[in-house]
Amino acid sequence: MASAPAVLRSEWTKIRTVSSTVWTLASALVVTVAMGAALSALVRETFDEMPAVERATFDATVVSFSGMLLGQLAMVVFGVLVVGTEYSTGMIRTSLAAVPQRAAFLFSKIAVAGVLALLVGLATAFLSFFLGQALLGEHRTDLGEENVLRAVVGGGLYMGLMAVFSMGVAAMLRSTVLSLGILVPFFFLVSQILSAVPKAKEVAEYFPDQAGSTIMQVVPGALGSDPAPYSPWGGMGIMLLWVAAALAGGYLVLKRRDA
Amino acid sequence: MIEAVGLTKRYGAKTAVYNLSFQVRPGTVTGFLGPNGSGKSTTMRMILGLDRPTSGHVTIGGHPYRQLPNAPRQVGALLDAKAVHGGRSARSHLLSLAQLAGIPARRVDEVLGVVGLQDVARKRSSGFSLGMGQRLGIAAALLGDPQVLLFDEPVNGLDPEGILWVRNLMKALAAEGRTVFVSSHLMSEMALTAEHLIVIGRGQLMADMSVKDFISANSADFARVRTPQTEPAQREKLMGVLAEAGGQVMSEPDGALRVAGLPLPRISDLAHDADVRLWELSPHQASLEEAYMRLTQGAVDYRSTTDQRAGLMQQPDPMGYAPAQQVVVPEVPQQGWYAPPPPGQNPYAGAPQPGAQPQPPQQQQRPYQAPPAAAPPAPAAPPAPAAAPADLSKSEDAR
Numbered sequence: 001m002a003s004a005p006a007v008l009r010s011e012w013t014k015i016r017t018v019s020s021t022v023w024t025l026a027s028a029l030v031v032t033v034a035m036g037a038a039l040s041a042l043v044r045e046t047f048d049e050m051p052a053v054e055r056a057t058f059d060a061t062v063v064s065f066s067g068m069l070l071g072q073l074a075m076v077v078f079g080v081l082v083v084g085t086e087y088s089t090g091m092i093r094t095s096l097a098a099v100p101q102r103a104a105f106l107f108s109k110i111a112v113a114g115v116l117a118l119l120v121g122l123a124t125a126f127l128s129f130f131l132g133q134a135l136l137g138e139h140r141t142d143l144g145e146e147n148v149l150r151a152v153v154g155g156g157l158y159m160g161l162m163a164v165f166s167m168g169v170a171a172m173l174r175s176t177v178l179s180l181g182i183l184v185p186f187f188f189l190v191s192q193i194l195s196a197v198p199k200a201k202e203v204a205e206y207f208p209d210q211a212g213s214t215i216m217q218v219v220p221g222a223l224g225s226d227p228a229p230y231s232p233w234g235g236m237g238i239m240l241l242w243v244a245a246a247l248a249g250g251y252l253v254l255k256r257r258d259a
Numbered sequence: 260m261i262e263a264v265g266l267t268k269r270y271g272a273k274t275a276v277y278n279l280s281f282q283v284r285p286g287t288v289t290g291f292l293g294p295n296g297s298g299k300s301t302t303m304r305m306i307l308g309l310d311r312p313t314s315g316h317v318t319i320g321g322h323p324y325r326q327l328p329n330a331p332r333q334v335g336a337l338l339d340a341k342a343v344h345g346g347r348s349a350r351s352h353l354l355s356l357a358q359l360a361g362i363p364a365r366r367v368d369e370v371l372g373v374v375g376l377q378d379v380a381r382k383r384s385s386g387f388s389l390g391m392g393q394r395l396g397i398a399a400a401l402l403g404d405p406q407v408l409l410f411d412e413p414v415n416g417l418d419p420e421g422i423l424w425v426r427n428l429m430k431a432l433a434a435e436g437r438t439v440f441v442s443s444h445l446m447s448e449m450a451l452t453a454e455h456l457i458v459i460g461r462g463q464l465m466a467d468m469s470v471k472d473f474i475s476a477n478s479a480d481f482a483r484v485r486t487p488q489t490e491p492a493q494r495e496k497l498m499g500v501l502a503e504a505g506g507q508v509m510s511e512p513d514g515a516l517r518v519a520g521l522p523l524p525r526i527s528d529l530a531h532d533a534d535v536r537l538w539e540l541s542p543h544q545a546s547l548e549e550a551y552m553r554l555t556q557g558a559v560d561y562r563s564t565t566d567q568r569a570g571l572m573q574q575p576d577p578m579g580y581a582p583a584q585q586v587v588v589p590e591v592p593q594q595g596w597y598a599p600p601p602p603g604q605n606p607y608a609g610a611p612q613p614g615a616q617p618q619p620p621q622q623q624q625r626p627y628q629a630p631p632a633a634a635p636p637a638p639a640a641p642p643a644p645a646a647a648p649a650d651l652s653k654s655e656d657a658r
Contacts, residue, residue, distance in 0.1 A: 003361070010358040017351035018344060090342030094399065097307045097336050098359045100325040258310035 007099055007108040015113055020081050025117070028074035028159065029124045033131055035067025040132035047139055059219040060141040061151045064132020068155065068216075069192075071124065072162045072209065075117060076183050079166030082113040083250070084176030096259045106171060106254050110247065114164040121159030125152050147218045147232075154215030154236060162187075165208055165243045171250025174257070205229065212239030260285055260438055261306060261407065265315030268301050268462075275301045276462040278315070283440045283457070285406070288433045290453030290470070291442035292551060294559045298462035299442040300338070303411050306440075307336055319407055331360035335400035336409040340392035340416070345385025349376055349395050352384060353402060360403050370398040389416030397425070407438045414448055426452045446548040460555045474550045481519040482526055485539035488514055497535045504529055515539065 015021050043063050047055070086092040086109075099105040129152045133140040143149050170179040187209050194204035204210055205228055214235035220227045228235060261283040268276040276298040283289045293299045304310040306317050308324030319327060319334055327333055343352050353367045371377045374394040379387070384395060393416055400408055410429070414422045429452050433439045443449050449456065449470070456473050458466040466473055484501075486494045498516065501508050506521035518526055523542055530537050 006359050006361055010355045013351060013355040013358055014344075014347070017348065017355070018346045020346065085344055089344045090339050091344050092342075093304070093307075093309055093338050094342050094356070096309055097334075097338065098331045098356050100308050100327065100330050258304070 004104065004108065007104050008112055010098075011109045011112040014109075015082065015116060018085075020085070021078065021116075024074050024078035024081060025120045028071045028078065029120060029127070031074060032065075032067035032071030032124045032159075033127045035070055036064045036128040036132045037067075037135055039066040040064050040135040044135060044137045044139060057219050057225075058139065059217055060133060060136055060139055061129065061148055061218045062216055063136065064129050065125070065151075065155050065216050067128060068159065068213070069188075072159060073184055073188060075121070075159050075163040076166045076187060077180065078117060079113065079163035080170045080176055080179040080183065082109065082163075083167045083170035084174075084179055087174045088176045093259050102254050103251060106251055107247075110164060110167050113167060114160060117163035118156065118160030121163075122153070122156030124159055125155035128155070141218070145218070150232065151216045151218050154232065157236065158212045158215060158239070161212060161239055161243050162209065165239075165246050168243065168246025168248075168250040172246065172253050174253065201226075206238060208239045208242035211235040211242075260321075261317065261319050261440060262321075263302070263306070263315065263317040266302065266305060266312050266317055267314045268298070268305060268310060269313045274462055276305070276312075276459075279459065279462070279464055280315075281457050281464060281467050283438055284455070285438040286433060286436050287454040288429045288439045288441060288452055289455045289457060290449040291440060291457050291459075292444065292446065292449060292555075293442075293459040293465075294444060294555050295561050297459050297555075299459065300411055301462075302459070303336070303338060303409055303440075303442060306409060307334070307338070309338075329360055331356065331362075331405070332403040333405050334407045334409070335403055335405040336411075337393070337396035337400045337413055338409075338411050340389060340396045343384045343392065343395060346383055348381045349384050349387075349398075350380040352395065353398060356399055357402055362403060366402060366404075370401050373401060374398040390418055390421055393417055394421070397428070405437075408432055408440070410439075410441045412443055413441060414443070414445065422448070446551045450548075458551065458554060460557070460559075465554055474544065476550075480542065480544050481517050482521070482523050483511075483539060483541045483543055484516040484518050484526060484530075484537060485514065486516075487536055487538055493535045496533055497530055500529050500533045500535075501526065517543075 040063055043050075047058075050058075086095060095105060096102065099108075129143075133142065141148055143152065166179065166183055169183060170176065173179045173182070191204060191207050191209050194200040194207075195210055197204075211228075211230070212235060214228045214230070215232040217232065230238065263282075264280050266276055266279040267274070279298075279302060291299055291302070301310060302317075305312050306319065306324065316323065318324075322328075324330060324334070347355075350367060350371065353370065354364060356362075357364065357367050368377070368380070371380045374397050376391065376394050376398065379391065384392070387395065393413060397410070397413060400410065410425075413425050413429075417425060426448070429439050429441060433454075441449075441453065453470055455469050456466060457464070458473070466476070468476065484497070486497055494514065494516070498508050498510075501516075501518055501521065504521060504525070506526070507519040509517045509519075511517060521529075523540060527537070527540060530540075
């Protein structure tokens with residue numbers, strides 16, 4: 001049996017030797033930071049024109065994280081590609097012939113890619129935060145304020161978990177195209193739209209992205225949104241359950257099905 | 260040593276492999292033959308633990324593949340030349356595989372040299388030709404210096420130099436006492452590479468024997484006999500004598516005769532007794548290709564048919580190119596030339612060919628065996644020679 005460090009090292013070699021890793025993770029960072037900065041600058045200019053409710057619940061941290069809506073999609077693409085390309089290229093047969101223990105193969109891959117995504121996610125969150133706050137001027141907050149550090153670290157955690165969730169889904173669907181075709185519209189459109197519809201909202205609140213992103217709110221019910229029925233860490237827990245379910249599903253598919 | 264016992268794989272209603280039992284022994288190259296879709300690759304995948312058998316089991320050195328300690332050091336496999344992430348360089352690909360088994364990076368450069376890819380080692384493999392992909396796959400198989408090697412169609416896409424290299428590589432690996440299991444549908448290649456053959460058709464074992472035994476068990480040897488061209492009467496006379504003695508005699512277009520079922524000395528004696536002079540009396544052994552065709556003809560899943568070009572050739576071509584029905588390419592050209600097909604199996608019965616020349620089946624098999632029966636309907640009498648050129652152009656020394 002191939003030892004765990006050996007499989008981890010091999011997976012690290014696989015990840016760092018394809019260019020898609022660099023460009024998906026780089027775009028996750030750049031898009032999130034740039035969009036967050038742009039919106040922060042915009043909010044600073046238009047703060048006085050905002051409705052009173054939004055001014056009352058103004059959350060400088062959330063504003064600086066505005067870019068995550070788009071940036072998370074790059075994370076989803078990264079996660080899907082890490083697992084999906086094994087199938088689309090046929091590499092999976094070479095990989096599994098070399099690592100017959102499928103749990104070792106899948107979880108090593110996800111561990112390596114997940115840690116990498118988490119590190120990039122944390123870097124993204126801190127960069128977005130500092131740049132956003134600098135641009136918010138007088139409306140800014142800082143890490144020393146209550147719950148702000150939790151929100152920023154949570155933002156990084158959120159981005160990393162989005163990638164891991166996508167890896168689990170790709171392992172279940174065994175296809176890059178199918179996984180992207182489902183996940184990207186879901187997170188970019190379905191989840192966003194449903195969260196704005198009164199009745200559907202109660203369900204949408206339990207979607208992985210909606211639940212997980214509450215950890216980034218320093219002010220409950222930030223910017224005039226309804227407060228979630230769970231705590232910030234509770235929301236993160238819900239997201240973790242989704243991730244665990246996706247990974248378990250992916251593992252079962254890999255274990256049961258022929259490669 | 261690879262051992263399969265009662266290996267069966269079903270995909271829904273389709274049975275890809277059925278009750279396959281065989282052993283692949285160390286020290287020889289074992290060829291794994293079968294037509295397209297006969298279950299070769301499925302069997303290979305089951306050996307490697309990629310596909311789970313529906314029933315039965317297969318072990319390598321006594322262990323199921325998934326329980327092998329450090330599998331890459333014991334078993335090397337080339338399954339699919341293009342099973343590589345195209346964005347990764349050849350060297351990175353091999354390095355990731357080497358790291359799994361604790362193989363030093365030095366070994367990666369070594370095998371790249373062995374397969375001749377050192378100059379493109381840092382290029383993305385998506386730009387590789389099929390032949391280069393095969394070399395990369397072979398490099399991956401050799402990486403762990405394993406005792407058991409599996410190659411699925413290793414010579415596909417290789418140039419002649421590459422084919423020769425693979426052939427010698429297989430033999431060298433086997434000579435070192437390793438177990439070498441090579442699948443192919445190229446019989447001619449197997450005849451030169453393998454010593455032992457496992458033949459499957461429609462997922463079932465059809466033969467498990469040495470190449471030599473395989474040929475003699477599945478084909479009839481024949482003798483080529485030539486009489487003086489200036490005296491056609493002698494030829495007719497000899498044909499009658501040989502047929503009477505129990506030989507199967509067929510005519511070749513250049514006037515020579517193919518005689519099956521009679522040993523050479525007996526043919527000579529018969530000719531002598533009949534006072535017929537011989538210009539040639541030579542032994543011929545059917546090639547592995549022919550033996551294989553005969554064995555698997557009933558088990559071919561995908562059979563080509565003549566392209567009718569319906570709708571494309573409505574009018575005769577004014578330029579005078581041959582109309583479609585004149586282009587006759589028999590599917591199993593060798594069939595019937597040197598030996599009758601297996602009992603109850605006519606190669607043309609299963610797949611009627613509207614465009615092919617109409618040929619009554621019995622004429623395919625023994626064109627000269629029953630000349631009196633065929634003679635009375637005068638126009639139909641000499642159809643066999645007419646059929647001969649089409650057949651011969653393919654069969655004659657195609658090996």
